[in-house]
Every structure is written in structure tokens, then in C-alpha cells.
Amino acid sequence: MLSRFQRGPRAPRLVLGLFALALAAGCVASDVPPAPAPAAAARADAPAAKEKRIEAAPAAKPAAKASDVERVLALSFEDNRVQEHLRYLSKEIGPRLTGSKRYDRAAEWCRQQLAAWGLDARLEKWGEFPVAFDRGPSHGRIVAPVQQDLVFLTAAWTPGTNGPVRAAAVLEPQDEAGLDALKGKLAGAWFVRRSPRPEGKLRRAIDDACEAEGVAGFVSSARGELLVMAGNHTVKLDKLPKHVRVTLRVDQHKALVERLVQGEPVELEFDVKNEFAPGPVPCFNVVADLRGTEKPDEYVVVGGHLDSWDGAEGAQDNGTGVSTALEAARLLTAAGVQPKRTIRFVLFGGEEQGLFGSEAYVKDHEDLLAKTSVALIHDGGGTPLQGIAPDYRMFPDFEAVFAPLRASKTPFEFTVREVDALSNSGDSDHAPFLRAGVPAFFWEQSEDGYERVHHTQYDTFETVDPKSQEHSARVVAVAALGFANLDHLIDRGALQDQKPAPRRRMGVQLDGAKVTEVTPDGKAEKAGLQAGDLVLAIDGRTVKSQGEVVAELQRGGPKKTFRVQRGTAEVEVVLDYTGDSGELERAERARRKAEWLEAHPRPPPAK
Secondary structure, three states: OOOOOOOOOOOOOOOOOOOOOOOOOOOOHHHOOOOOOOOOOOOOOOOOOOOOOOOOOOOOOOOOOOOHHHHHHHHHHHOOOHHHHHHHHHHHHOOOOOOOHHHHHHHHHHHHHHHHOOOEEEEEEEEEEEEEEEEEEEEEEEEEOOOEEOOEEOOEOOOOOOOOEEEEEEEOOOOHHHHHHHOOOOOOOEEEOOOOOOOHHHHHHHHHHHHHHOOOEEEEEOOOOOOOOOEOOOOOHHHOOOOEEEEEOHHHHHHHHHHHHOOOOOEEEEEEEEEEEEEEEEEEEEEEEEOOOOEEEEEEEEEEEOOOOOOOOOHHHHHHHHHHHHHHHHHHHHOOOOOOEEEEEEEEOOHHHHOHHHHHHHHHOHHHHHHEEEEEEOOOOOOOOOEEOOEOOOHHHHHHHHHHHHOOOOOOOOEEOOEOOOOOOOOOOOHHHHHOOOOEEEOEOOOOOHHHHOOOOOOOHHHOOHHHHHHHHHHHHHHHHHHHHOOOOOOOHHHHHOOOOOOOOOOEEEEOOEEEEEOOOOHHHHHOOOOOOEEEEEOOEEOOOHHHHHHHHHOOOOEEEEEEEEOOEEEEEEEEOOOOOOHHHHHHHHHHHHHHHHHOOOOOOOO
16 A cells, blocks of 8 residues: 555544564564565566465365355355465565566466466556666674664665675764764764754765765664655666665664764674666566456456565555455355456556556556446455445445345454445555546455554564454455446446545534534634533434544534533534535535435335
């Protein structure tokens, strides 16, 4: 998934806990074994490798007389191999930076698995990177006056050390006099930057001195415990970055600076195996079709991104999404299902650098988009898939598709949550499909524990709960089959409302459902809300959290009746948005919804 700095606002997700295990102390990259190069010539247009094959045949097939979805569900409980796929991707292959040898190896391995299970599987080139970059194992430590292993990271597409480099640590000066005292002592040293760094003219003078004398490299501080991965893929071979830039875990950087401030002579040693090679580097998506029997030219797209950042194992982001797509494909073929529509599994490359693989797929397959019923993207980590949010026009079909799952013995709840309009968060591979007019969905999951592993040194296989993954693979398989077997494509009327309706604002600060501050001249103050009021209900619906207050505020007509606890009394307050900017658009959307529901009456809910 794109980083939180790259992505737009996200729709709220359901909440479920997820533990995250820490890595042992030591260099991040050193825990990941190097991957062998593909058997074919380096980065040929079709990378090849012989890898372990995960067989399709289940331990025991359920009775053939069972329905397709019953057979798939039974297999998902009896013989679920999603963690085998994830373990192989994470441990045997490792991180999969776009354009790297490991990415090529992973793409070919996935293609082989899908082909072995009977799908029409291939690699589709979507573009090129100008330079090849591969990261090997790295190590760093303090060697004097004590020995201590260091936890650090270097950015992708930055140079390594060409072997171990042991040198004195030199602390960044804080003034001109300090810089003058360092001149002549910088050559070959590890330059330890302060946090925060000096500003302005002094900062430029320091950088110039380091460049002129030729430091061994720079040692900077991370913002915290987490080492967040990044890198610039647009580097060119004749203008490669020159300096090794080490980002050290914040506690270790702080301790190192303290030693240097106290005048201790400190020696550091780093061995960073980063390698460049001439491009261009061909980049691929993995595409595999389970061909439809009745409507083979109509599609259900299922997948996630195969690439990852390369400072850990790429397990949560996004080995989880790849492995659930793989297992869904295996379950469907092992159960012998023959869907009406073609189910297309797509594992995208270049997602972390800007959704490159999915953007290219949408462009290259423009002629198929009108007949692509839905795209389902798993890129939210290892918490269980807990829901999906179609709009009211799609809701009946989604209810039907997921009814067998919700009636099964799956250990996690799954909710089909009706919304008035789809929204495009823009932060994963569903976004290009939505922009191109294809109903596309990012599964709803909890974000509990995800920020600790997302793009950090903790993104490892051990942080993924097997039961959650088994459930998620089950959800993907049922969804793919269900949408493929509908007698029609998913309604696209929702796509006209991708832009969220203008939000109603209260003009308050909330702590849960309690008003802690009221903005002068805001809507709430004019209505009579006061600091200290506890919102109990809006338009008769009970609210207990800030999220519920905000959600209820956006519902229904422009007059919102609040029931609040004020001291020992309950009072009623009405916030009136009539005539406000955005209410005409809201009213038009409400009219379209009422008109559609009248023309498409729903059966009463089952008792």
C-alpha cells in the first residue's frame, strides 16, 4: 500500500486487534537471505525460475453433489494453504522491490503456481525502470569503545559500501567554530548528523565540507523506533547517488550522539550490499485467467500488489494480499468450479512507486473495462477481511454473493455495509479501476497494528495471524465465484457519485461523543450546543463515539435533532443545514436513491 504520506483520506474500517512481533536487534536487511537470480538471462522480458510448487489437489474433496460455493467453503476449512504461499513469498523469496531480481523471481513463481493449478497464466510487461537495484544483506555496529549491533536502514536505489567500512564517527557541529575544528578530519569518517540538523548557511557549509573531503557516509536518526522504507526509482546510471546514507533507530542514534558529545572516540563499521546495474529494467504484472463457461469475455478481477519495499520481508504489505489471491485460485480450481464469467487474478507491480502496474493494466485493457463487473483488491495487511461497502444500487447483489459466507462457520464476522456512494481513497490498486468506471473495492479491515508493520522493519511473516489469513482467502474465493456467477454485471450507477457528498460540519471538538470545545459562530454554537454536552442520539439513533456522531450527522435531511446529556438533564438541540452549500447536491442524491429504490423494491428482511 502507498504510504500514509502518499495516499489520500481513507474510508473508516472495522476494528479488530492484531499483534505485531518485533524483530531481533540487528541490521534490518541482514535477516533476509539473498535470492538467486532467475534462470533466464538477467531481466529478460520473461523471467524464469524453478521454484517449489504448491500442489492443487486437496487432501479430500467434498461430495461432488455439493454446490460450487459449498465445495469451495468446505475446502477452505479442511485444506487451506494460504500460509504456505505467504511463507514462501516472505521467507524463501523475501522482499520484492519492483525491478529487482527478487521481484522477477516472485512473479515467475506466482505464474508457475497459477499455471500448475490450471489457469491461463502469464507475465504482462507494464513498463521499465531506468536502473536495476538489488539489496543484499547488511550489517552495522559500534566497534569501539564497546561493541554493539545497530538497527538501521538505507533507502532503496542508494549505494552500498563495497565491503565493510570501519572508520571514526564524527559528530555534526553546531556552529562555524565547530566546523572549522573538523576541517581536515572528515575524509573517510562516518558523519553523524544531529537531530534536528543545523539550518541555513551553516547546514550548507557542513554539507559542502563533507562533499569536499569525502566522508564514508552519513548516519542520521529515524523519527522513532520504526525505520520507514522509501526510495527514488528514477535514478539514472550516469547520475547515481554517491553517498551511503544510514538511518539509525532513534534510541541508538541518541545514544551515539551522547557518546560523541561527551568526547568518546567512537568507531563505526557498516557493510551495506546495495548493487546497481544498467537498465532498462522490464517490469511485469502477473495475470491469470480461470476462464468462464458462459460469459468468458466478461471479467471479475481479483488481486493485490506483488511488489514490496525491501527492508524487511514484505509479508503484510502485500504478501498477505498476494497469498489470499493465490489461495482463492487454488481453492476454486481444486473444487472443480466452472464460473460463468472469467475470474482474472492480477498481481500488480510498481504499486509502492505510484500504482504503476494497475494504471498500466487499466490502460492496456481498456477494451475489457466495460465488461469487467468488479475489481476486488486486498492490500490492507493480515487482519481478517471483515467487510465490503457497496452502494444501495449494488447492495442486493453483494448480499447475495456473501450470503453463503455469512451462513458458514467462519470464525470472523463479515459485514456488507451499504453506503450512498462509492469513494476512491486513491491509495491502492483499486483506484485506477474506479477512475476508469469499473466498480472496484478495497476490502474493509482493521488497521490495528498495521502502522507498526507498514513499510517498516517489522513487516515479517511472523506478524501475520494464520486464522485471519485463512478466513481472508475464503472471503476472496467466495466473492470471486459469487460475482462471476451473477446473471448480470454489477450496476455502475454508483460511479457517478465517487466524489463524496459535501460534509456537514458542527464546529466542535469531540472526545468520543462528548463536546469538549465549541467554535465561535459555528453551527453548533448557534444551535445551542455547549462544551461538556454528551451527545446521546442524533435523529433517534444512539451514538457512543466520535465516528458515530460524524456518520449520523451526514445521514438524511438537513435538520439534525440532537439529544444530549447536559449535567443531570437531557436536552434537545436542532442543527439546521437547510440552504447550506452542498445541501442541493445531497438532496439530488437522495432523490436518485429514492427513485432507484422505488423501481427496484427489495424483499422484506428474513425473520
